[in-house]
Amino acid sequence: MKAIVQDAYGSTETLRLRDVERPRTGDQEVLVAVRAAAVDPGVLIFMVGRPYLVRLAAGLRRPRVPVRGRDLAGVVTEVGARVTRFRPGDEVYGTSLRGSYAEFTATHQKRLAHKPANLSFAQAAAMPVSGMTALRAVRDSGQVRPGHRVLVIGASGGVGAHAVQIAKAYGASVTGVCAPEKTEFVRSLGADDVLDYTRAEIDRDGPVHDVVIDTGGNRPLSLLRRALTPRGTLAMVGGDWTKGPLLGGYGRQIFGAPLLSTVLRQRLRAVSAVERTEDLDELSDLVGSGALIPPVDRSYPLTEAAAALRHFTDGRPAGKVVITVDPHDA
The missing domain is CATH 3.90.180.10 (Medium-chain alcohol dehydrogenases, catalytic domain)
Structure with missing residues (x-):
């Protein structure tokens, strides 16, 4: 072959x-x-x-x-x-x-x-990979429920585009963060609002989001936390793998988040990478209902x-x- x-x-x-x-x-x-x-x-x-x-x-x-x-x-x-x-x-x-x-x-x-x-x-x-990762960020790490306000950073990427749609299917109000040329695409996914990161930072609206899903980049935890409610959840997906030869951009998940989580009311979570049939079946159900494309x-x-x-x-x-x-x- x-x-x-x-x-x-x-x-x-x-x-x-x-x-x-x-x-x-x-x-x-x-x-x-x-x-x-x-x-x-x-x-x-x-x-x-x-x-x-x-x-x-x-x-x-x-x-x-x-x-x-x-x-x-x-x-x-x-x-x-x-x-x-x-x-x-x-x-x-x-x-x-x-x-x-x-x-x-x-x-x-x-x-x-x-x-x-x-x-x-x-x-x-x-x-598969992007959808299952997004599902775990929304359902497991973020525990998104109807009425939640969710911020998806990197909303035009593979994981982000799935996360916007899945969070909407779970009943959340979603703001997508993306580049200016991607705003219409992110709106087409169902985002209620779009934040152009070249014009405003993710804490533009203050600490109002119940869940922040960060699908990449390397923003400091202090900035990400400023967009969260006092008891909100940060779900981190991957990192900027080009930053540094040993850990890449994963230092936040490995060191920073676990340490801060011991003293904060906010939940800082790294999204686990698990690939299994049950999650694929749930994605298929979302596709069948029209909630996910x-x-x-x-x-x-x-x-x-x-x-x-x-x-x-x-x-x-x-x-x-x-x-x-x-x-x-x-």
Whole structure:
């Protein structure tokens, strides 16, 4: 099969389209013919091997898994002996630890769900990592309830665009923070208000938000807290991985937030990265109800995966960047 392979950490220049062996499936694994995959910050982090802490999981000197990509949508072609939820021919979406920028990938059945019938493969591939992260930020870390005021920082990005829609579905009033050229896009997601960060800072309205969801960047905790009510919750998703070689922009979650949380009434939480069928099923329900539409900014064919990653980094996409294996899914 053809796949986007990387033999050494580095920029997109290290990526190669090569023929590699098709993965074998374990007893609880499913082989999926990939129709589309998506780009997320984790792909870039594992591509460059920074911050350096990720190499403990990814491989100290070179990527342990050479094929890039996590999000996927496609068609089941084989199932392991103990797989009970899927059969060949099923259209599925989810994540893979074997790499999804390939014609085929194998993944555990607990990382997959049936693809919503009203989504294209490209739309479905845009949803797993960003959608599950946004769901955990809204539902678990933020504990958003009807009537809450929610501020989503980075509302035009992959996680942010999902978080705006999910928070609205949970009954919240949502303000999205984004660049001026993305304001109409964020409003189209259902945001009640949009804050242009080039004109005002996130504490523009004072301490009025019950939940602040920070999907990136590196704003200091003191500034983020000024936008929260006295008993509000800050849910932090990722960080600016380009800031510093060891921890990147994750120092707030690792050190600052846990220490401050011991003495504050405000809740400062790092959003955990868990990928499971139950969360995919809830996202599918939101899609089925019309409350959630995965936003796709642009699609690239598998042969142009490096260009897709560069656009994700430099092109300021509105929503997700998707890589399609079948040209009909572009």
